[in-house]
Amino acid sequence: MAHDIANILQQDHERLDRMLEDAAQAVQDARWEEATKTLESFRRGIVEGHMAVEESLLFPAFEAWEGGEDHALTALLRKGHRDLQVFFSEMADAITAHDAEEFGDLLSTVQTILKQHDAKEESEVYPHLAEAVADGGELAAKRLLAGQEQGS
Ligand SMILES: [Fe+2]
Ligand SMILES: [Fe+2]
16 A cells, blocks of 8 residues: 555644644735635635545544444544634634734634644544555545645
8 A cells, every 4th residue: 555544644734734824924924815815725725625535534434443323532523623614714804804913813722723633633543544444545545635736
């Protein structure tokens, strides 16, 4: 197998963190147009790429592999995705309003949530994916890598 789904996911977390930092830097420099574009690339990358692959391919496979009815961990992670998306749209509003202070408050909240979320995935879900996903994560890896090319 030429890829390692756990590594690819972890690198995608790091790539998305950097994109968010780029957006924050643009806000700090009052480069509002660039901030809008960079935040939108980040949002698309994380929501339509990363989270969509997790929720449509990886979490269902993980849940089936875990067995049982109660999937508290993935339920929590899915809820985290919903909560984060609310903050992303509030960050976009702050940029539209040229409100760097509001953006900064939202940013630190988002970074705190993301750090915990990503750490939980990386320690409790990703290590099991190669075994849990029927194709070892090949399709998920392909979709993530394709999304990265589009977003870059
Ligand atoms: Fe996630
Ligand atoms: Fe993730």
